[in-house]
Amino acid sequence: MPPKKITTGLMVLMLSATLPLAHGAPAQIITSPPPARRAVLIDMVREDCGSCHGSRLTGGLGPALTPQALKGKNPISLKDTILFGRPNTPMPPWNPFMSNAEAAWIVNRLMKGFPHAQ
Template identity: 50%
Template sequence: MQERPRRFQLWPSLALASVAAIAPAVAARAGGDAARLASLVRQDCGSCHGLTLKGGLGKPLTPEHLQSWSRDQLVGIILDGVPGTPMPPWRPLLSEPDARWIAERLQQGDLP
């Protein structure tokens, strides 16, 4: 039986080392994004939905109020707004994963 060249035996170790090196940077970015998005919700969304998100010009963004909406519906509202209301589209400023993160945190009442 032929022995594989040594370079092919090293790739799993190199792949694992690469993941270990990149993971802290990805985690730091995710944490930074969470802080940025939480600040956006508190300040920008809070300007209409109330600083405590319990309602104002806009409806409350509490888990109790949002339970009747699916996550996909909330993501659509965040990204595309609600025509005929003051709710603007945030698609120019937010990605779909950002909007999904916001919707999840609001439904769970878990906004950092």
């Protein structure tokens, strides 16, 4: 595939990820990672994120990541916080370790109640 096509495809993807719907709800397509990768991500959130956000994600050095705590927050900005971290805070960027779609899935699941390791 020539690079131009990839760039165009990426731009369409980025646009569709940020394009707001008529009612103000952000448009995001959430796809569940395959089971083996999902298990890795669940362990990462429970262990690595849990070291700051609490093993039950109820808060520690970092704020709680429970459905109650995240209620009403913008899922796209939460996803970007995960991918890029928050400058001048201990929140590190995770984009070397997960894709945009995987971060969106994590936010979606945090907002619903995060699954436990199987």
